[in-house]
Amino acid sequence: MARIPAPVAAVRTAVRRSLTGLPSGGTVLVACSGGPDSLALAAATAFVAPRSGLRPGLVTVDHRLQEGSTARADAVATWARSAGCHPVEAVSVDVGGLPGGPEAAARSARYAALQASAARWSAVAVLLGHTRDDQAETVLLALARGAGPRGLSGMPRRRGVFLRPLLDVSRAQTHKACSALGLPTWADPHNADPAFARTRVRGGALPALVEALGPAVVDNLARTATQLAADNAVLDELAARARETAETADVRPGAPAPALSVPVLAGLAPAVRTRLLHAWARGLGAPGGDLSHRHVDALDALITDWHGQGVTALPGGIGVVRRDGVLLAEYL
Structure with missing residues (x-):
C-alpha cells in the first residue's frame, strides 16, 4: 500500500477531528475559493466525510471583482463534482453598497452566501480553510488595533454553522498537500496586494518576527489565541450569570431591555x-462592528466614576442613563 504523504495525512486528520460528533448522514459544505488552503480542505473532506458517515458538498463564491472570476468558480465546481462532492454550488454575490472597504464588503457578502447555502442544503456545518498562519496573522492584526482578549483570541474553531478544521495545520502543509495530490490551485492576486493590512502582515511583519524570534513564533501566536479563547469562554459564562443577577424588574415602557442594578455591577x-x-x-x-471599547468605558464610568453624567450614547441610536441606582436604556 502506497504511503500517504505527510501533509495530506495532516490535513485529513485535522478534518476527521473536526467532523467528530456531527450528526450522521448530514451534509458538510466546504467553502472553497480554489486556493491551496481551501482546495486541500475540500479534497480532505471529500475523502474523510463519507468514511465518517457524512456527505461532502462544496460552495464556491464568485465575488465578481476580478476578470475571469466566473470561469474560475465554474472550474472549482467542476473539480468538486469530479471529487465526489454533492451538492456543489457556484454562487455569485454583489458586494456593491455593503459597508466597509472592499475586503470587508466581500467578506460580508461571502458569509451571507455561505449561510444561505447551508440553509438551502440543511448542512450541519460549513468548513472554512483558515490555517494556523492565518490565525497568527489575525492575532498580530488584533494587537495592532489594541484589541482586548476577545480580539486576541483570534478566529474561533466553531461559530454557529462554521467550522475551521485547519487552525492547527500550517499553510506550508496545505500547499504541499495540494502538490502531492496534483490539485489545480489558484493564487488570489488580492493576497499579494499591499493595500490590504493582512497582506502586509503576511508578507512583511510576520516574516520579520520569524527572522527575529525564530519559526516557533507562528505556533506561539496561534497557541495564544487558543488559550485566550478558553479564558474568554469562562469569562463570558461568568458575565452571563452576573447579568442575570444584575438585571432588575424595572422595564420602562419603550425601553429595549431590563435595567441593570448599579450596586450589583x-x-x-x-x-x-x-x-x-x-x-x-x-x-x-x-451594532457589534460599531461598538468600541470607548463606548463600554463610558458605560463603565456610569458605575465607577459617577458624577452626574447625562446620557451615554451608543451606536444604533441608543442612550443609557444612570437613575435611582440603575442603568436605564432608551431609544434616542
Missing part, C-alpha cells in the same frame, strides 16, 4: 463587568 470584577456591559449593549441593539 459595582461589586463585579472589572473583567466581568465590562463583558456584561458589552453583551448588554449588544442586546440593546448596538
Whole structure:
C-alpha cells in the first residue's frame, strides 16, 4: 500500500477531528475559493466525510471583482463534482453598497452566501480553510488595533454553522498537500496586494518576527489565541450569570431591555463587568462592528466614576442613563 504523504495525512486528520460528533448522514459544505488552503480542505473532506458517515458538498463564491472570476468558480465546481462532492454550488454575490472597504464588503457578502447555502442544503456545518498562519496573522492584526482578549483570541474553531478544521495545520502543509495530490490551485492576486493590512502582515511583519524570534513564533501566536479563547469562554459564562443577577424588574415602557442594578455591577470584577456591559449593549441593539471599547468605558464610568453624567450614547441610536441606582436604556 502506497504511503500517504505527510501533509495530506495532516490535513485529513485535522478534518476527521473536526467532523467528530456531527450528526450522521448530514451534509458538510466546504467553502472553497480554489486556493491551496481551501482546495486541500475540500479534497480532505471529500475523502474523510463519507468514511465518517457524512456527505461532502462544496460552495464556491464568485465575488465578481476580478476578470475571469466566473470561469474560475465554474472550474472549482467542476473539480468538486469530479471529487465526489454533492451538492456543489457556484454562487455569485454583489458586494456593491455593503459597508466597509472592499475586503470587508466581500467578506460580508461571502458569509451571507455561505449561510444561505447551508440553509438551502440543511448542512450541519460549513468548513472554512483558515490555517494556523492565518490565525497568527489575525492575532498580530488584533494587537495592532489594541484589541482586548476577545480580539486576541483570534478566529474561533466553531461559530454557529462554521467550522475551521485547519487552525492547527500550517499553510506550508496545505500547499504541499495540494502538490502531492496534483490539485489545480489558484493564487488570489488580492493576497499579494499591499493595500490590504493582512497582506502586509503576511508578507512583511510576520516574516520579520520569524527572522527575529525564530519559526516557533507562528505556533506561539496561534497557541495564544487558543488559550485566550478558553479564558474568554469562562469569562463570558461568568458575565452571563452576573447579568442575570444584575438585571432588575424595572422595564420602562419603550425601553429595549431590563435595567441593570448599579450596586450589583459595582461589586463585579472589572473583567466581568465590562463583558456584561458589552453583551448588554449588544442586546440593546448596538451594532457589534460599531461598538468600541470607548463606548463600554463610558458605560463603565456610569458605575465607577459617577458624577452626574447625562446620557451615554451608543451606536444604533441608543442612550443609557444612570437613575435611582440603575442603568436605564432608551431609544434616542
